[in-house]
Amino acid sequence: MFNKTLYKKGIQESWKLLVVLMAVLTMYFLIIVMMFDPTLGSALNEFAKAFPEMMKIVGMDPSDTTMISFMASYLYGFIMLIFPMVYSIVTANRLIARHVDKGSMSYLLSAPVKRLTVVFTQWIVLLTGIIVILVFATILGIVSAELQFPGELNIFSFVKMNLGALALHLFIGGICFLSSCLFNDTSLSIGFGAGIPAISFVIQMLANLEGKLDPAKYFTFFTLFDTKAIIANESFGVIGMVVLLIGAIVLYGIAMKVFITKDLHL
Numbered sequence: 001m002f003n004k005t006l007y008k009k010g011i012q013e014s015w016k017l018l019v020v021l022m023a024v025l026t027m028y029f030l031i032i033v034m035m036f037d038p039t040l041g042s043a044l045n046e047f048a049k050a051f052p053e054m055m056k057i058v059g060m061d062p063s064d065t066t067m068i069s070f071m072a073s074y075l076y077g078f079i080m081l082i083f084p085m086v087y088s089i090v091t092a093n094r095l096i097a098r099h100v101d102k103g104s105m106s107y108l109l110s111a112p113v114k115r116l117t118v119v120f121t122q123w124i125v126l127l128t129g130i131i132v133i134l135v136f137a138t139i140l141g142i143v144s145a146e147l148q149f150p151g152e153l154n155i156f157s158f159v160k161m162n163l164g165a166l167a168l169h170l171f172i173g174g175i176c177f178l179s180s181c182l183f184n185d186t187s188l189s190i191g192f193g194a195g196i197p198a199i200s201f202v203i204q205m206l207a208n209l210e211g212k213l214d215p216a217k218y219f220t221f222f223t224l225f226d227t228k229a230i231i232a233n234e235s236f237g238v239i240g241m242v243v244l245l246i247g248a249i250v251l252y253g254i255a256m257k258v259f260i261t262k263d264l265h266l
Contacts, residue, residue, distance in 0.1 A: 003113055003121045010125030014091050018129055021083050022136050029137070032074045033144045036067060036152075067145055067152040072161060072227035075141070081201065081222065084133045084169045089194045091129055092176035095122040097189035100264055109264075119181065119259040123252060126177060130169050138162040157231050164237065167244040168225040172197050174251025181259040221247070 096119070099105040108118055138159060145153035179193035200220040207217035217223045224244050229237035 001117055001120050002124065003117050006108070006113070006118065006121045007125060010095060010122060011128065013094060014087075014125065014129055017087060017090060018132060021087055021133060025079070025083060025133075025137055026140060028079050029075065029140050029144050032071070032079075033141075033148055036070050036149060066154070067149060068154045068157050068161075068231055069228075071141060071145070071153070071158070072231060076161060076165060076227050080137060080165055081168075081225075084130060084165070085172050085197055085201075087129055087133060088126065088169060088173040088176045089190065089197070091126055092173060092180045092193055093186055093189045095125055096177070096180040096259065097183055097186050100184045101186045105264060115260045116256070119256045123177060123256070126173055127170075130173050131166070134162055134166040134169065137165075154231075160237075161227055161230050164225050164227070164230050164241050164244075167241040167248070168222070170248040171221060171244040171251070174248040174255070178251050178255040178258070181255040181262075184264065 096105075099108065105118075109115065141158060141162075142153065142155055145158075175196050176193035179191075179196075180189045183189045183192065200222055203216050203220040204222040207214060207220065207223070221244065224240035226234075226237055226240055229235075229240070231237075
């Protein structure tokens with residue numbers, strides 16, 4: 001059910017993207033954490049007061065001056081939503097749809113390797129990358145906060161927030177992987193795999209403005225990742241994680257079933 005050689009190949013094709021994304025995240029984490037000031041507020045908070053609508057639309061609307069809320073607002077309202085999503089979109093398409101589109105899938109299936117083994121192994125490649133990004137972000141956030149502002153970060157809540165982010169990106173990865181398994185053409189795979197999360201994110205941005213647009217939050221799965229609820233230990237924070245995880249399991253299951261039974265025209 002698992003092919004070691006195929007897994008190594010998948011990792012080799014995706015590690016460069018992983019390194020680039022982690023480098024970008026490192027830059028953002030270090031800069032954002034550096035701008036936190038536990039006594040005087042921060043330049044970002046002052047900017048948020050001057051341009052509240054602009055900051056709200058990308059989820060940057062801090063509720064208080066604690067380190068955990070500051071990071072939740074300025075890192076997990078936009079940065080930690082977009083960059084892991086880019087990884088899932090690119091990698092999921094590369095793992096299945098691109099092989100079918102280019103014809104290289106025929107070589108994989110002509111070998112004594114079952115379809116279930118191929119799709120399961122490719123899923124493990126995608127899963128590995130998502131987990132690596134979130135574990136890296138968790139460690140990076142803790143280390144950067146402790147080095148610059150020792151004792152200011154609520155580490156337990158920060159870890160929980162990253163578990164919530166992991167559940168969200170597993171769900172997004174499920175959408176991308178299902179699209180890759182469903183379509184033989186990379187343009188369609190990317191179109192749906194990137195389109196659905198992107199549209200959902202735009203809806204979430206509109207919902208962030210509140211007011212008349214507030215009901216828009218009921219039409220996007222990003223609402224299930226509620227950093228404020230997670231930090232406050234509210235039940236919705238946990239419920240959102242569970243729903244996203246269940247949704248991810250269902251999506252990956254459907255994706256594998258589709259790939260195993262579909263006519264690939266190889």
